[in-house]
Amino acid sequence: MHLSDFQIFLLISIIKIVVVLGITLTAVAYTVLLERKVLGRLQNRWGPSRVGPFGMLQPLADGIKLFLKEDMMPLAVERPLFILAPLIALSCALVSIAVVPFGRRTLVHGVDIFQISNINIGLLVILGITSIGVYGVALSGWSSNNKYSLFGSLRASAQLVSYELALGLSLVGVILRAGTLSLRGIVDSQSAHGLISWNFFGGFQFVAFFIYLMAAYAETNRTPFDLPEAESELVAGYHTEYSSMKFAMFFMAEYANMITVACVATLLFFGGATSPFGHLFDNVAVLNGPIIGALLSVFWFVVKIFGFLLLYIWVRGTLPRFRYDQLMGFGWKFLMPVAILNILATALALAYHS
Amino acid sequence: MELALFIIFGLLAVAGALNLLLQHHPINSALSLIVVMMSLAVLYWSLGAEFLAAAQVIVYSGAIMVLFVFVIMLLNAGEEDTSPGSKFSRVASIAGFPGAAAIFCLLTYVFLSERDHLGASRVGGYLSNTVNNIVDLSHTLFTSLLLPFEVTSILILVAILGAVVLARKEP
Numbered sequence: 001m002h003l004s005d006f007q008i009f010l011l012i013s014i015i016k017i018v019v020v021l022g023i024t025l026t027a028v029a030y031t032v033l034l035e036r037k038v039l040g041r042l043q044n045r046w047g048p049s050r051v052g053p054f055g056m057l058q059p060l061a062d063g064i065k066l067f068l069k070e071d072m073m074p075l076a077v078e079r080p081l082f083i084l085a086p087l088i089a090l091s092c093a094l095v096s097i098a099v100v101p102f103g104r105r106t107l108v109h110g111v112d113i114f115q116i117s118n119i120n121i122g123l124l125v126i127l128g129i130t131s132i133g134v135y136g137v138a139l140s141g142w143s144s145n146n147k148y149s150l151f152g153s154l155r156a157s158a159q160l161v162s163y164e165l166a167l168g169l170s171l172v173g174v175i176l177r178a179g180t181l182s183l184r185g186i187v188d189s190q191s192a193h194g195l196i197s198w199n200f201f202g203g204f205q206f207v208a209f210f211i212y213l214m215a216a217y218a219e220t221n222r223t224p225f226d227l228p229e230a231e232s233e234l235v236a237g238y239h240t241e242y243s244s245m246k247f248a249m250f251f252m253a254e255y256a257n258m259i260t261v262a263c264v265a266t267l268l269f270f271g272g273a274t275s276p277f278g279h280l281f282d283n284v285a286v287l288n289g290p291i292i293g294a295l296l297s298v299f300w301f302v303v304k305i306f307g308f309l310l311l312y313i314w315v316r317g318t319l320p321r322f323r324y325d326q327l328m329g330f331g332w333k334f335l336m337p338v339a340i341l342n343i344l345a346t347a348l349a350l351a352y353h354s
Numbered sequence: 355m356e357l358a359l360f361i362i363f364g365l366l367a368v369a370g371a372l373n374l375l376l377q378h379h380p381i382n383s384a385l386s387l388i389v390v391m392m393s394l395a396v397l398y399w400s401l402g403a404e405f406l407a408a409a410q411v412i413v414y415s416g417a418i419m420v421l422f423v424f425v426i427m428l429l430n431a432g433e434e435d436t437s438p439g440s441k442f443s444r445v446a447s448i449a450g451f452p453g454a455a456a457i458f459c460l461l462t463y464v465f466l467s468e469r470d471h472l473g474a475s476r477v478g479g480y481l482s483n484t485v486n487n488i489v490d491l492s493h494t495l496f497t498s499l500l501l502p503f504e505v506t507s508i509l510i511l512v513a514i515l516g517a518v519v520l521a522r523k524e525p
Contacts, residue, residue: 081381081385119404120404120488121404121405121407121408121488124404124405124408124409124412125408127408127412128408128411128412128416130416131411131412131415131416131417131420132392132411132415132416134416134420135385135388135420135423138420138423138424138427139385139423141427142381142423142427150427153427154424154427154428157420157423157424158424161417161420161421164416164417168412181488
C-alpha cells in the first residue's frame with residue numbers, strides 16, 4: 001500500500017494525539033496518587049497503600065468509583081451551562097499539551113513525533129487556552145445556582161484574571177532572550193551548553209521564574225492560592241454541586257493544568273528536553289544512537305516535570321492559605337511591578353550586549 | 355483544506371452572531387459573542403495574522419469577555435423583556451435588515467473594487483509559506499510607528515488613571 005505525504009502526516013498525527021492524550025490522562029491519575037502518597041509521608045502517615053502493590057492501583061479504583069457514582073443533577077441549575085462548564089475546563093486543560101515539545105526533534109517520514117504541532121506562536125496559544133479555561137470555573141459557579149459555588153467562581157475568576165497578567169509579563173524576558181514565540185525555538189535557544197545556558201541559570205531569569213511559579217500556583221488554584229475551593233469557608237467552591245464524572249472532570253482539569261504549567265516552566269526556564277550536561281557526553285556512542293538519544297531526551301523532560309510536580313505537593317504540604325486581600329495585593333502590588341522591572345533589566349542587558 | 359477551515363469557522367461566526375441577537379438571556383448572548391470572537395481568531399490565523407489571532411483570544415475572549423460574564427453574574431441579570439416595544443423599536447426592526455444588507459453590499463463593493471490599493475492576503479497563511487508576521491509587526495511597531503504607539507499607550511494610561519479616580523470613594 002502506498003500512502004501520500006498528506007495521508008502519512010494525518011496518520012502519524014492521529015497516533016501522536018491518541019498516545020499523548022493517553023499518557024497525559026494516566027499521568028494525571030498517577031499525579032493524584034503521588035500527591036496523596038507524598039502528602040501522607042509529609043504528615044507522618046502512609047497514604048493509600050491497600051489497592052495493589054504499594055497502592056499502585058488506587059487511581060483505577062478511584063476512577064471506577066467516580067464512574068459508577070450516581071450523577072446528581074440539582075433541579076435549580078442552568079442545565080446546558082452546568083453540563084458545558086466541566087467540559088470547557090477539562091478540554092482547555094488538555095488542549096495545551098498539543099504544542100508542548102517533549103523530546104528532541106525526531107523526524108519519522110518528515111513528521112516530528114515528539115510534538116503534536118509546532119506552531120510559531122506556541123507560547124501565546126498556551127496563554128490563550130489558559131485564559132479560555134476561566135470560563136469553565138466561572139460558568140460552573142454561576143450555573144449551579146448556589147451561593148457558595150458563586151462565591152467560589154467569583155474568587156477563582158478574579159484570581160485567574162489578575163494573575164494572568166503577572167504570568168504573561170514574567171515570560172517576556174524569556175521571549176526577549178529567545179527572539180521567538182515558538183516553544184521549540186525557545187528550547188533550542190537554551191541548548192548550547194547544557195545546564196549553564198538554561199534561562200534559569202545562564203539567562204539570569206530566576207526572578208522571572210519565581211514570579212512565574214507563584215502566578216502558576218494561583219492559575220491552577222493550588223495551595224497557598226486555593227481560595228476558590230477553601231473548604232472551611234465555601235464547602236468546595238465552584239464544584240460544590242457537581243458529582244460523579246462531572247466532578248472528576250474538574251479534578252482531572254486541575255491536575256492536567258498542573259502538568260501543563262510544569263511543562264511550560266520546564267520549556268521556558270529549564271531547557272525543555274535538553275540534557276543538563278550539554279555536549280559533555282557527545283562522544284559516548286551508546287548514548288547518542290537514534291533511539292536511545294531520543295528516549296534520553298524524553299527522560300530528561302519527564303524528570304524535570306516530575307521535579308515540578310513534587311515541588312507542587314511539597315508546597316501544598318507546607319504552606320497555609322492566603323487571605324483574599326493579601327492574595328490580590330500580592331499579585332498586583334508585588335508580582336506585577338517586579339515582573340515589569342525584570343523585563344526592563346533583561347531588555348537593557350540584551351541591548352547592551354548586542 | 356484551508357478553504358474548509360474558512361467555511362466552517364465563517365459559518366460558526368455568523369451562527370454565533372445570530373444566536374447573540376436571538377438569545378433572551380444575557381449570559382447566553384455573552385457566550386455567543388465569545389464563540390464569534392474565537393471563530394474570528396481562527397479566520398485571522400488562516401489569513402496569516404497569527405499574532406492578531408492570539409491577541410484576539412487572550413485580550414477579547416480571555417479578558418474582556420470574562421469581565422462581561424463577571425458583571426452579568428454579579429448583577430444576576432434575568433431574562434430579557436421581549437414584549438412588543440415602542441414605535442421606535444418597530445421602525446428599527448423594519449429598517450434594520452435592509453439597512454444592514456445595504457451596508458454589507460457597500461462594504462463588499464468598496465473592498466472588491468479597491469482591492470489593488472488595500473492589498474490582499476491568501477487563505478492559508480503559515481501553511482502556504484508566507485512570512486512570519488510577528489517579526490515584521492514588531493519591527494514596524496517599534497520603528498516607523500513608534501510615536502503613534504507611545505501616544506496610544508499614554509492615552510490608555512490616562513484612561514486607567516481616570517477610572518481609578520472615578521472609582522475612588524470620597525473620604
